[in-house]
Every structure is written in structure tokens, then in C-alpha cells.
Amino acid sequence: MRLVNGSSFLLLLASLLFTRPISIYASPVKRDVNVVTVPLKRLQQRTDLHPTVLLQQHINRGHRRHARMTGRRGPSDETLAENLYKRFNRIGTEPNHAFNRRHHLLLKKNVENDNPPSSNATAGFPEAALGGVVNGSLTPAVIPAAANSLGLDIEAHDVGYIATIQAGTPPRNFRVLMDSGSADFWIGGEGCQSQGGGNCGNHTLLGPKSSSSFVESGKRFEIRYGSGTVEGNLVTDNINIAGLTLNKHLFGVALSETVDFSGNSTTFDGVMGLAKSSVSQQMVPTPVEALASNALISSAITSYKISRLSDDTNDGQITFGCLDYTKFDPDTLVTFPNVNTQGFWEGDISSVAVNGKDLGLNARTAILDTGTTLIIAPAEDAAAVHAQIPGSKSDGDGGFIIPCTTNAVMSLIFGGMTFDIQPIDLLFAPVDVSNLTGDCVSGVSSGQIGDANEWLVGNVFLKNAYFSTDIAKNQISLAKPV
Numbered sequence: 001m002r003l004v005n006g007s008s009f010l011l012l013l014a015s016l017l018f019t020r021p022i023s024i025y026a027s028p029v030k031r032d033v034n035v036v037t038v039p040l041k042r043l044q045q046r047t048d049l050h051p052t053v054l055l056q057q058h059i060n061r062g063h064r065r066h067a068r069m070t071g072r073r074g075p076s077d078e079t080l081a082e083n084l085y086k087r088f089n090r091i092g093t094e095p096n097h098a099f100n101r102r103h104h105l106l107l108k109k110n111v112e113n114d115n116p117p118s119s120n121a122t123a124g125f126p127e128a129a130l131g132g133v134v135n136g137s138l139t140p141a142v143i144p145a146a147a148n149s150l151g152l153d154i155e156a157h158d159v160g161y162i163a164t165i166q167a168g169t170p171p172r173n174f175r176v177l178m179d180s181g182s183a184d185f186w187i188g189g190e191g192c193q194s195q196g197g198g199n200c201g202n203h204t205l206l207g208p209k210s211s212s213s214f215v216e217s218g219k220r221f222e223i224r225y226g227s228g229t230v231e232g233n234l235v236t237d238n239i240n241i242a243g244l245t246l247n248k249h250l251f252g253v254a255l256s257e258t259v260d261f262s263g264n265s266t267t268f269d270g271v272m273g274l275a276k277s278s279v280s281q282q283m284v285p286t287p288v289e290a291l292a293s294n295a296l297i298s299s300a301i302t303s304y305k306i307s308r309l310s311d312d313t314n315d316g317q318i319t320f321g322c323l324d325y326t327k328f329d330p331d332t333l334v335t336f337p338n339v340n341t342q343g344f345w346e347g348d349i350s351s352v353a354v355n356g357k358d359l360g361l362n363a364r365t366a367i368l369d370t371g372t373t374l375i376i377a378p379a380e381d382a383a384a385v386h387a388q389i390p391g392s393k394s395d396g397d398g399g400f401i402i403p404c405t406t407n408a409v410m411s412l413i414f415g416g417m418t419f420d421i422q423p424i425d426l427l428f429a430p431v432d433v434s435n436l437t438g439d440c441v442s443g444v445s446s447g448q449i450g451d452a453n454e455w456l457v458g459n460v461f462l463k464n465a466y467f468s469t470d471i472a473k474n475q476i477s478l479a480k481p482v
């Protein structure tokens with residue numbers, strides 16, 4: 001399917017706007033500071049969807065998410081639609097948006113035509129990640145050796161991280177998106193209806209039919225996401241997280257979900273927010289807080305090893321109550337205060353460098369968010385970063401194109417420790433999937449996200465740092481992963 005021109009373009013735009021791909025447009029942004037959570041939701045993976053459009057979806061989601069986090073008015077639906085439209089028009093003029101070709105053919109073609117990269121350059125966009133770009137599938141994690149830990153399955157090409165927990169009696173498995181940027185826990189409920197019509201699809205649901213310990217609390221909840229709403233009931237039931245059992249835990253079951261959550265291709269059954277419950281819409285303790293208050297873990301600490309699909313190690317892991325010292329170099333561990341007053345996780349960035357050159361960006365802060373894919377920086381900061389990446393160019397809309405073979409090393413300095421981002425992580429997606437050594441869309445993007453000094457820092461960075469949050473001490477730790 002061509003993305004360009006006339007009715008097919010309008011049809012596609014309409015489908016993007018009004019069906020599952022980016023129904024972030026569906027809900028008006030409220031100014032209410034309590035309306036804050038926009039966890040990562042699955043991006044529509046379409047074989048005919050150009051990577052720059054995927055990028056725009058991520059940028060738009062980041063803007064919405066950030067606006068809600070900071071209680072600011074987000075960009076309007078019209079602005080977001082306009083950004084997408086502009087991006088469409090531009091890619092419509094490009095000859096090689098061959099996103100709809102067969103994966104194996106592309107790989108074959110790429111191998112045949114491969115230009116050997118210079119010795120110290122990145123070899124190009126990793127082939128191992130291409131399947132994730134094209135098909136959005138879930139890559140299972142290995143079972144962690146550490147106690148109180150769950151494997152983090154990788155969604156698509158490092159877009160989201162999903163753990164399996166148990167709920168109900170008898171206990172059944174539920175796949176849950178682990179999100180450091182929100183504070184509500186819900187899974188789909190029996191009888192759940194999709195707001196797009198129909199039921200909540202091929203997901204595991206919880207309710208009185210499947211669980212003898214399920215009890216309604218009589219309270220309702222509603223979470224407004226950038227993509228719409230999840231509504232349902234607060235209930236108590238038994239849940240089990242990494243072998244730790246919380247009996248009669250209070251949480252949400254969704255009875256109405258937007259298609260982003262209800263659709264069969266959505267790889268998770270619910271979302272677990274891991275920020276502080278001060279930003280909870282349900283106004284109940286998070287599972288991690290409950291584990292600590294029930295003395296099942298010694299403190300409300302959540303630690304993440306965010307894995308990289310192309311490493312093929314699938315060793316992503318979330319650990320409750322402590323850090324897993326086998327996952328990082330202890331000599332590089334730094335701990336610093338959480339500067340966010342609402343309940344998100346935000347640290348001071350003391351400086352930003354590219355290839356060791358300090359960009360002179362002072363007094364910046366970063367919200368660290370496992371539910372965001374990209375790094376979204378204020379426009380001038382994003383431009384300053386890319387000015388140091390040879391061969392980069394602005395795409396005119398806040399995005400940047402960089403060579404897939406870039407060897408640029410961007411670094412963020414937290415707590416006095418320099419955390420390098422592997423060049424490969426700056427490659428969000430190849431512009432032309434038949435040329436993995438050509439142009440790539442940068443994983444660092446600019447956004448009108450309000451505060452001139454505030455960054456939203458997602459998995460592009462977090463793949464390069466062991467990340468831990470501590471609610472009691474209100475502090476964040478980072479270390480270099482091993």
C-alpha cells in the first residue's frame with residue numbers, strides 16, 4: 001500500500017486517527033494535575049507503516065505523556081495530527097519506504113548489498129531488531145536467577161517491557177506492562193468491553209467466574225490516558241508477584257478499554273504503575289508499596305534491567321525490594337535525589353555530552369520512564385546533541401535522521417557518573433528497511449514539552465543503565481549494566 005496521495009492517504013490518516021494505531025487523539029487533554037498517567041501503550045505495528053510515522057507516534061505519545069506528568073496542557077489533537085500529516089507528506093516523496101516487503105527478503109537483500117562499514121562504525125541498524133520493528137512481537141525473557149525478580153519480555157524493538165504475574169484463585173498468569181511512569185495497577189476484567197466495539201479480545205481476564213477469591217469493593221476507577229480511558233472497578237483479590245503473595249490486594253479490573261489495550265495484537269493484559277501512589281488515579285497503594293508495607297520486601301524498591309532485543313540475551317528483569325548486584329558494576333553505582341514533587345522519578349542531569357564533548361547544557365532534569373521509548377528533549381537541546389553527530393539532519397518536525405552507521409556516543413551524567421548510550425540505541429528505526437546501513441530515524445527527538453530544562457528519558461537511555469527507585473528514601477540509583 002502506498003502511503004502517498006489522495007484517498008489512500010486520507011484513508012490511512014483516518015485509520016491512524018480514529019482506529020487503533022494512535023487513538024491518543026481520542027481524548028482531550030485535561031489540565032487537571034491528577035490526570036497524569038500515560039503509560040506506554042503498544043504502538044500499532046503495521047507492515048505498511050513508515051518508520052518516521054512510527055517515530056511521530058512515539059513523539060506524540062511522549063508529548064502527551066509529559067504534559068500529563070507535569071500537569072500542563074499538552075499539544076492539541078490538531079497539532080499532533082498536523083505533525084503526523086506533515087511527516088506523511090514528506091515521506092510520500094521518498095522512493096524507498098519499503099516497509100511492506102517481506103522481512104527475510106529484506107535481510108537477504110541487505111546482506112547481498114552490504115557495504116562493509118568502517119572499522120569503528122556501528123554496523124548499521126541491527127538485523128536482529130528488524131523483526132521487532134516489522135511485526136511488533138513479544139520476545140520472552142529468560143527466567144531470572146535472582147530472588148524477588150521477574151523476567152521482562154521485550155515488546156517489539158525495545159518499545160515496552162512486560163512481566164508475567166499471577167492473580168486470582170486458582171492463580172492464573174497475566175501479562176503486565178511494567179511502567180515506571182505511572183502508578184496504577186489494573187488488568188482486564190471478565191465482561192470487559194472494548195470502546196471500539198466487541199469484547200476485550202484475546203486477553204486473560206479476571207473476575208468472579210475465574211477466581212473464587214475475587215471481591216468487588218464497590219468503588220469505580222477511571223484512568224485517562226493519552227489514548228482514551230480505561231474504566232472499571234476496584235476489587236480485591238490475591239496477586240502473586242515474583243513469588244510474593246499479596247492477599248486481598250486492592251487494584252483495578254478494567255470493564256471498558258480502548259482498542260489500544262483490548263486489541264488481540266496488544267501483547268499485555270494490564271499495566272503495573274511503579275511510580276509513587278501520590279500520582280495514582282485509583283488512589284490506592286501500588287503493588288510495590290503494598291509488598292513493602294506487608295513486609296514481603298524490606299523496602300519499596302523497584303529495580304530494572306532493561307534489555308536490548310538485538311543483544312539476543314533477553315535478560316531483562318525487574319526486581320522488587322533490592323537491587324540485583326549481578327546485573328551491574330557496583331563501582332559505577334550512583335544514587336541521587338528524586339526531584340519530582342508529584343511522584344514520578346526525575347533526576348538532575350549534571351551534563352550532556354556527545355563523543356566526550358560537553359554540550360554545556362546546565363540544570364537539566366530527566367524523568368526516567370520505562371514506559372517511554374525515546375529520549376525527548378527540549379528543541380534546542382535536541383539540536384545541540386545532533387549538531388555533534390556527523391551526518392545528522394533535522395527532518396524539520398522535531399525529529400532527526402542520522403546515519404545507521406553512526407559511531408556517535410551520547411552521554412548523560414547523573415550523580416557524577418557518565419552513562420554512555422551505545423550508538424546502536426540512537427537508531428530508532430531504519431528509514432528504508434532494505435538499507436540497514438543507510439539513514440536511520442534518531443532515538444532522540446525534540447518536543448515542545450514545556451519546561452525548557454526538562455527531558456523525558458525512556459528506554460533509548462535505560463538500556464544503558466541499571467535503574468532502581470526507592471520510595472522510602474525518595475531516591476534513584478543508576479549503574480552501568482554488565
Ligand SMILES: *[C@@H]1O[C@H](CO)[C@@H](O)[C@H](O)[C@H]1NC(C)=O
Pocket residue numbers: 119120407
Ligand atoms: C575511527 O577510526 C579512525 C581510524 O581508525 C580514527 O581516526 C577515528 O578517531 C575513530 N573514531 C572514533 C570515534 O573512534
Ligand SMILES: *[C@@H]1O[C@H](CO)[C@@H](O)[C@H](O)[C@H]1NC(C)=O
Pocket residue numbers: 103128129130131132135136137
Ligand atoms: C517477529 O520478529 C521476531 C524478532 O525478530 C522474530 O523472532 C519472529 O519470528 C517474527 N515473527 C514473524 C511472524 O515474522
Ligand SMILES: *[C@@H]1O[C@H](CO)[C@@H](O)[C@H](O)[C@H]1NC(C)=O
Pocket residue numbers: 202264265
Ligand atoms: C491468543 O493469544 C495466544 C497467547 O497469548 C496466542 O497464542 C494466540 O495466537 C492468540 N490468538 C489470536 C487469534 O490472536
Ligand SMILES: *[C@@H]1O[C@H](CO)[C@@H](O)[C@H](O)[C@H]1NC(C)=O
Pocket residue numbers: 201202264
Ligand atoms: C481475537 O481473538 C479471538 C480468539 O482468541 C477471536 O475469537 C476474535 O475474533 C479476535 N478478535 C479480533 C478483533 O480479531
Ligand SMILES: *[C@@H]1O[C@H](CO)[C@@H](O)[C@H](O)[C@H]1NC(C)=O
Pocket residue numbers: 113115434435437438439
Ligand atoms: C544505503 O545507504 C547508503 C547511505 O545513503 C548508501 O551509500 C548505500 O548505497 C545504500 N545501499 C543500498 C543497498 O541502497
